[in-house]
Amino acid sequence: MAEKRIKSPLPGIFYRRPDPDSDPYVNEGDRVNEGDVVGIVGVMKSFHEIKADASGRIVRFEVENEDPVQAGQDIAILDG
Structure with a gap:
C-alpha cells in the first residue's frame, strides 16, 4: 500500500499530547481514521x-x- 504523509499546516512547535500530563493522541502502530487528531x-x-x-x-512520526x-513538513507517515 502507498504511504500517506500527514503534514504540518503551519510553522510552530509540534506536540504529540494535549498537555504534559496526558497520554499521546496516537502512537506508532495505532490505526487512525480520517479526521482523527494526531497532534x-x-x-x-x-x-x-x-x-x-x-x-x-x-x-512512524x-x-x-x-x-x-x-509549514508543509512531514509529521507522520501512514500506511493504508
Whole structure:
C-alpha cells in the first residue's frame, strides 16, 4: 500500500499530547481514521490540531514531541 504523509499546516512547535500530563493522541502502530487528531502545533500560545487526512496505521512520526516544525513538513507517515 502507498504511504500517506500527514503534514504540518503551519510553522510552530509540534506536540504529540494535549498537555504534559496526558497520554499521546496516537502512537506508532495505532490505526487512525480520517479526521482523527494526531497532534497539535503551537504558535504564539495558540494551538492548532493536526488531523489525519486519510485512514491508516501510523508507521512512524517524523518529528519528536516538542520539536519545531515548518509549514508543509512531514509529521507522520501512514500506511493504508
